[in-house]
Amino acid sequence: MKSWLPIDSQSDFSIYNLPFGIFSTEKKSPRAGIAIGESIVDLDELAKLGAFDELNFDTSVLNQTVLNPFISLGKKITNGVRLSVQRMLCQEQSLLHQNNHCFTPQKDATMHLPVHIGDYTDFYASIDHATNVGKMFRDPANALLPNWKHIPVGYHGRASSIVLSGTPLKRPKGQVMPPEAEAPVFQASNRVDFELEMGMIIGKENGLGNTVSTEEASEYVFGYTLFNDWSARDIQKWEYVPLGPFLAKNFGSNMSAWIVTSEALAPFTLQGPEQIPAVLPYLEIEGKQNYDVNLDVYIEPKGGEKNLVSQSNFKYMYWSAQQMIAHHTVNGCNLRVGDMLASGTISGPDPKEFGSMLELAWAGKNPVKLSDGTERKFINDHDTVHIKGYAEKDGKRVGFGCVSCEILPAD
Numbered sequence: 001m002k003s004w005l006p007i008d009s010q011s012d013f014s015i016y017n018l019p020f021g022i023f024s025t026e027k028k029s030p031r032a033g034i035a036i037g038e039s040i041v042d043l044d045e046l047a048k049l050g051a052f053d054e055l056n057f058d059t060s061v062l063n064q065t066v067l068n069p070f071i072s073l074g075k076k077i078t079n080g081v082r083l084s085v086q087r088m089l090c091q092e093q094s095l096l097h098q099n100n101h102c103f104t105p106q107k108d109a110t111m112h113l114p115v116h117i118g119d120y121t122d123f124y125a126s127i128d129h130a131t132n133v134g135k136m137f138r139d140p141a142n143a144l145l146p147n148w149k150h151i152p153v154g155y156h157g158r159a160s161s162i163v164l165s166g167t168p169l170k171r172p173k174g175q176v177m178p179p180e181a182e183a184p185v186f187q188a189s190n191r192v193d194f195e196l197e198m199g200m201i202i203g204k205e206n207g208l209g210n211t212v213s214t215e216e217a218s219e220y221v222f223g224y225t226l227f228n229d230w231s232a233r234d235i236q237k238w239e240y241v242p243l244g245p246f247l248a249k250n251f252g253s254n255m256s257a258w259i260v261t262s263e264a265l266a267p268f269t270l271q272g273p274e275q276i277p278a279v280l281p282y283l284e285i286e287g288k289q290n291y292d293v294n295l296d297v298y299i300e301p302k303g304g305e306k307n308l309v310s311q312s313n314f315k316y317m318y319w320s321a322q323q324m325i326a327h328h329t330v331n332g333c334n335l336r337v338g339d340m341l342a343s344g345t346i347s348g349p350d351p352k353e354f355g356s357m358l359e360l361a362w363a364g365k366n367p368v369k370l371s372d373g374t375e376r377k378f379i380n381d382h383d384t385v386h387i388k389g390y391a392e393k394d395g396k397r398v399g400f401g402c403v404s405c406e407i408l409p410a411d
């Protein structure tokens with residue numbers, strides 16, 4: 001497949017990708033777009049030319065501030081639009097080639113949060129991450145808790161503080177219990193950490209009381225983004241007993257601007273790890289459920305250079321998206337369009353593949369050295385953390401762009 005539009009071979013936004021987002025410019029109100037190379041295809045303008053008439057849907061959904069109404073139309077429409085744009089980008093005589101005003105340079109666009117996220121659930125689905133945390137804080141010989149290989153463990157997070165890439169976040173303040181102190185103190189967190197995650201955007205509702213099987217679950221996934229689920233480890237340690245994460249997690253998470261569809265990721269599936277002991281029947285699934293997506297994390301101190309600190313991969317997930325959805329709905333809990341289901345920190349077996357500072361610096365025992373000679377146990381004020389992700393196979397590259405965030409000092 002080749003486009004008439006010049007696209008760099010290393011671009012995340014190849015002709016095979018075509019992810020969806022919401023953008024605006026000085027002259028254009030927020031609307032739906034598809035990223036291609038260094039440009040954005042303006043789906044609202046294209047719809048006005050009649051490009052999607054054959055799909056027969058209300059194209060006003062493309063002129064909204066979020067993608068939820070568009071996604072709600074189902075994959076037949078959403079992937080129909082994507083394939084239609086793909087065809088037009090390849091055909092010399094297409095409507096798109098003749099209408100330059102349907103393109104906006106990415107550098108001239110402001111990106112917006114692409115979906116209204118009604119609910120956010122965070123899983124804990126990487127076995128290497130869960131094992132590392134267990135080794136650090138519990139019993140190194142029995143690092144995984146007894147439930148871990150039976151349940152895709154998760155908790156309900158907070159959707160209101162999920163912000164777009166590029167939105168800085170303030171170092172949170174809260175209660176921490178210093179070692180050997182008798183009472184907690186109120187202070188700015190000293191242990192602000194990134195969590196390398198992928199976010200799954202739900203594309204179909206199951207309705208309260210209805211369950212979704214692992215076989216049906218793929219229909220419920222619209223696509224994926226990069227996700228940095230910021231954490232304050234010192235606040236977390238004191239507050240999390242007995243009900244789990246709260247203020248250590250909900251001060252902010254960043255997502256990338258473009259939602260890469262599950263259709264675009266289909267060529268990059270691979271077999272996940274063997275699950276022993278066998279899971280309960282409602283979690284059973286066969287075939288290739290994991291994705292081979294390279295994930296890189298960089299720390300950039302203010303005025304300094306980007307330091308690559310982790311190189312992980314989405315393929316390391318123990319629990320697949322289908323199993324997460326089946327588990328989430330097994331009690332009848334209703335998923336809604338735009339909900340975010342995050343993977344949990346994605347670590348690989350090699351120490352270079354750990355997905356958080358907690359693991360990379362092993363709870364502060366092995367500080368990470370940066371190129372400017374400084375060290376990090378956690379994230380400093382004015383450090384910017386960047387996460388990039390891409391899949392590549394047989395000359396096809398499908399990338400996610402970047403999710404970046406600077407940590408600002410506490411008030």
Ligand code: CA
Pocket residue numbers: 122195197229344345
């Ligand atoms: Ca998390």
